[in-house]
Every structure is written in C-alpha cells, then in structure tokens.
Amino acid sequence: MLGLPDKIRGCLFDLDGVLTRTATVHAAAWKEMFDAFLRQRAEQTHTPFVPFDKVADYDTYVDGKPRADGTRSFLESRGIELPEGTASDTPDMNTVEGLGLRKNDIVLRMIRQDGVEAYEGSMRYVRAVRDAGLGRAVVSSSTNCQDVLVAAGFDGLFDARIDGIVAQQQHLHGKPAPDTYLAGARALGLEPAECAVYEDALAGVESGRAGAFGLVVGVDRVGQADALRAHGADVVVTDLAELFGR
Template structure:
C-alpha cells in the first residue's frame, strides 16, 4: 500500500472473494506463453502458406495489448493488430469471426492447462495466509476468474481447501467483454455462497473486475496492484487509476482481518 495510507480492514464482512489471476496465483507467465504458442502456430502457418516472413507474437508488446481483456476480446484485439500484415492476411476470416475466436480460445486454454501441468505455478504465500486466517474466523471465501481455468489452477496450486466456492468464466459463456464476464462470475459466486454483495469484500487485480464489482455494489473493493502500489505511489493516484476501488494494495498481506484488527 502507498506510504502513509491507513490500513485496510475486513471488518463487517461475511465473505471475501479473490481473483485467481494476480491475487491468488501468479498465472500471468502461463497465460502469456499459451497465447504466444497459439498465435505463433497460426502466424507461422499463414506465413508458410503465403511464402512470407514469420512475425512471431511478442510477449512484451502483443501481450500488453491484451491487458485487462477477456479471452475473446484479447483474441480479437491481437487479430486486429495484424490486419494490415500482408504476410498473414486477416486472422479472423469466418463470417463475423466468432468461430475463429472460439477455436483460438480453445487452443489457448489447452496450452494453458498443459503448462499448468508441466511447468506449474505457485500460490501467493500472503494470500494463502490471509485466506487461512479468514477461514479460521468463519468468514466464507471464494475464488473467481472470467477465464475458464480457475478450478484447475486452484487445484494445481494446492489451494482447493482454502475456498468455499470456485467460479470461473464457464458461467459467463456467450458474454464478450471482461466487465460483463466478471459481473456474471461475481453474481454467481454470491449465489453459491448464499451471501449478497453488501456483506462481501472483493480482492481484484483487473480494472474490468473492479468496475463490475462497483456496479454490483460490493461492501469493500480492494484492487491488488503488485507493481504501482509497491512503488510508493500516493493512494489518491492509485485510486484514480483504479476507478471504483475503495483501496489499492500491493499485496493482500497488507489487509487486516477482523480478529487481528481487534486484538489488544
């Protein structure tokens, strides 16, 4: 959290919901690698068929373009960025592109799950500690993602026992934008926990998720920004960047559980 900011406490909440990607688990490298493998295959095939030069997916520039997007938005955004490349031609060619997007997304998910099994990733230690403390105090916990690999990720990182519910983007099929998908996932999470947003805190690492949570009226919305929030950026500037958040922290360890807050 920015220096000089007051501690963020979880007083008065009956449930805490955390976003899998970026809050519970460091999945960014696996997602990036899965998109690169997916698009490099397509781009290489197109270049070979047209006799042109293969221009690979760039992990720095191209993946940054996808930041905060849902998988279908990300696929469309990258395809649009290559529309002017005569080497490949249009990457989405079937009618409105929905079928092509679906195929790309399915392939990306297969590669993500493959990397999850073969390379692996790790849960964030402070998040695990926070979830354990919340469970000890009888506070419900849930993991969410607008992507489709949340349950597999939670299981692979040994976090299954830390959540009362795990809800992913499978409940948001047919929805395109990240904000719409997050809203559907968060609504379903409340239904599974049997708790409304007014008694629930959410810890989120993507701007669309924060906007969706604000629209749904959650009691406390905390943005987890492991980069900007850890560099001494004033909380006012962080809140301006994370529109809709009540607080911005660099790590869930900065949050105070009700029991700790009331300890002498």
C-alpha cells in the same frame, strides 16, 4: 486484521495473479499462440510481423477476460477479423474459437511441465478469511480453475467457485461485466455491498466497480497501481498480506 470494512461478510477472489502465479503463464501462452498465428499471417499477406506484447497487449486486451473475448479483443486491435467458429472447432482452425483452444492447450502443457505456485501471502490471507468466518468464493474466467486450485494447494478453502465452466452453463457475461462476481456473491448468499473483490486485472476491477461491491482491492503484480485505481480499485496492494492490520 483483514483490512476490511465492518460491513464485509464475504470475499471474492480472482485466481490468476491474485491467488496463483499463473498470470505470467497465461501471458506466455497467449504470446506463443498469437506470435505463431501473426507470423503465419504476415507471411501470407506479405506484411510486417509485429509480435504480441505479453505485457502491454496482455494487460490491455486479454487479462481477466474469457478466452473468446480476449482473442477477439486483441485481433480487433490489429484490424483482424476471423470467423467466430463453434464449440466443435479444433485448435488447428483459424477461428476465434480455434485460437482460444490453441492457447488453452499451451497453458495446460506449461502447467503440466512446471506446476502451479501459490502466492504465499494470498494463502495466508485466504486462511485468515476462513478463520474469521467470512464466506469465500473464487471467481475466474478460466475453465481450468479447479485443477489450478488443487495444484496450488487452495482446494477446500472456498465455499463456492464461479469459473469459465459455470459462466458458460449460466450464460454469464465475462469481466469487465459484473456478472461472475455477482454470481459469486449469490453463491455465498450475500449482497454485493457485503462482499470484497480481489483483482489484479483491469477488466476485473472494472467488474467490481460495475457491480457496486463493498470493497474492490486491486492487486498490483506488474506496476500498474494507478491504472488499477483508475479502473475502479478502492485499495491497491502488491500482496494480500499487506492487508493484515490495515
């Protein structure tokens, strides 16, 4: 009924774009932050302002990655090198850390203003996974993961949470490395081959493939089914409810 091989005993879910409609919020926040930075830099260097593309740039450089990795990756694509900064940096500083903090402040403002919406099909699917007695973990690079889960109504549906805070504490590499998903499997007491990964980000499905998980489900919210398959998805759906009865 869940569209899973018999060997699967646990399910590892990404948050933004899989469980909640927050991927678009993150994309908008990245654009607001980067556009302001790029516009200021263009004025200072007397070069053309080329805005951040919240589809192409977001999907290619930042989606699914820890904030610092996404910030650094996009800047590199524009040939921009900034100091890394430190944990004591503030959002007004033009460092990798500072820009990441600036983006996070924007996300929090947007969530406070507009709330968080769950994908109805994902809510039904997670509840069905719970009712089937399978282990459940949410695996996200977000440091706001718990707040988003509560706001979207998912709180209490998961056995474990591996988020940006846990990744920092355990020194886990972010996606596309498999570290956070492997930690999710360990938290459920399972081997990777016994777990299914559910991801909408190209970096996320790469991490599922790299970790040799039992199934990698790509969730196509933006018309990138072929790219999800190319990066490692075994199955691609537009909504988790499509898995019922497969």
